[in-house]
Amino acid sequence: MFLRTFGWSFAITAVGLIAAGLLWGAQGFGIVLILSILEISLSFDNAVVNATVLKRMNPYWQKIFLTVGVLIAVFGMRLVFPLLVVGLTAKLNPATVIDLALHSDKTHDGLTYGQYLEAANPAIAAFGGVFLLMIFLDFVFDEKEHNWLGWLERPLEKVGKLDALSSVVALVALVLASRFFAAEHAETVLLAGVLGLITYLAVSGLSSIFESGLEEEAEREEEAEKSGKSVVQVAGKAAFFLFLYLEVLDASFSFDGVVGAFAISNDIFQITLGLGIGAMYIRSLTVFLVRKGTLDDYVYLEHGAHYAIGALAVILLVGIKYHIPEIVTGLIGVAFIGLALASSMMRNRREAPEDEKELVGSGQ
Template identity: 55%
Template sequence: MVLRIFGLSLVVTVLSLGVAFLYGGPTALVLCILLAILEISLSFDNAVINATILEKMSEFWQKIFLTIGILIAVFGMRLIFPLAIVWVTAGLNPVQAFDLALNPPANDAEFFPDGSPSYETLLTDAHPQIAAFGGMFLAMLFLNFILAERELTWLSWLERPLAKVGKLEMAAVVIAGIGLILVAEFLADSDDRSTVLLAGLIGMVVYIAVNGLGNMFHVEEHAEGAAGGPSTLAKATGKAGFFLFLYLEVLDASFSFDGVIGAFAITSDPIIIALGLGLIGAMFVRSITIYLVRKGTLSEYVFLEHGAHWAIGALALILMVSIGVHVNEIVTGLIGVAFIGAAVVSSIRRNRKEGESEKTLTSEPTPVA
């Protein structure tokens, strides 16, 4: 089963590394490997969250996300998105932006000899807006999970008090909004404050809209299915699946921001970035997502979803802080891995304790009447 799930990713990896070697020799090959490792380490929590949402989708919409959705992730976010930023910020057409990306300054300076900014510089200059949008979207996702009251808690000493705070109506919006104002006021440059506020508000609105539509049709699915029969249920499931698909695409985009920006610390070549981040990295994230769903890992390791959401909260915080302070990509990746790893260990310990409790109960002698 493992080979069947990860087989395509392995094939894509070999082909991508081969293309990278033919494109730029050993240097390009090494850069491609580094980018793939960066993407996988940064996106493991993304795979966990994807799996939790995919479990709620019909088989049809699961296949749509794992095919069309992955293509959007590979080519849209890892190749087209950086180019689109350059089109907008530099006023270039797509052909000029792509040519600028493929022909960086010979001395790797921030500007060309004629004074025009490089592709990397233009993309880096757009980081505050990108980080504000992605950070607020992920912050809303984290807050809506962690402020909800639930029977099973992982970090109970912290999650239970936060659940009490969550009883305040629109608590997530209030906390996220205060955070956005503080970041814009104290971390963003004076020239970027308005754009950071606008981008952050758009991130919040997009989350509320897409998540709200998904929840609305998910409720209709159960309500109509009880009275309307199978055909109505199938139609409602289609609507719910469509909005969950949109939600996953925006979520993947938000997760991708740090990886795309971080990639420019390694290389500014869009071809190498597309091969390393897009093809290899995104394909492995896809395979990990499928593995989690097919193996029922989320039900076996009950704290894994909690760990993933705490990793999302950390990533959202890092994105917002990075507006004013550079955060090393290694730190970002290790924090996510640390939360996921701790959640897995906690789940194993809980399963072991439950197993011992069941053995104790079954081994107790039956009282004689």
């Protein structure tokens, strides 16, 4: 199952690195490899959160996530989307943006493509930061079957019963970020942050509406089939909005990687290839977690991933003014996942039946 799930990732890695070596030599090979590792380290927690959503989708949509979703992630979010951001924030026409991207040393009004993208960071960080913050807040305020940090999560679950609390907290965080970290770009940050909140509410809300109808549709399966409105069609709508949710989530995670990649290379094709290889592994890991049932076996992994998302949201908002090294962002995510995995393993040992403990102790 491992090779079947990661086969395409291994193949694309080999082809991508060979192409990098042929096109740009040893230096290009090294840059693409480093960018791939950077993307994986920054988005490992993304895979865990993706898996919590993907397991609610049928096998057909899981395949869509691995095929169409990969194309959107690699070419859409890591190539086309940055071009759109630069064009909109700098008010440049598409031809100029593409020309700057293709010629990394070329300038327009004294700025290169990478510098324009860096200048767009306040809007990017505000949008992604608020979107990720909403994911974190909705998780910690919601009642959960298992609590990892009970001393923190149980009180938050109680106050989370207040309507729209997540949105209120996110808006307060946005206002504070615009006040203390974006004095010169306060209007841009506020607008981008509100758009991030609207996007989250719209996509997650629509997917929830269709998901809530699945149970009712299942009970009326025979009537639905007679009327020509199949349960599969309704499930497909729910899965479609979950798919959109995953793509926006992936975009939010990719923001810091795309911007940070320009510190390693100014070549947009090297960046796209490197980050694209990393994105393939994140998607394969997501599917592996679902098929292996890892989230059911290690119940605190989801908690660790969401705390990592909360930390990334804060880093994005603080990063509007202060540069946070990408290595810090990656290590924080890995640390939360590692601690959650260790806690899950300890819990499994504590709750294992006595006969299983005896077998483990005897080495059988």
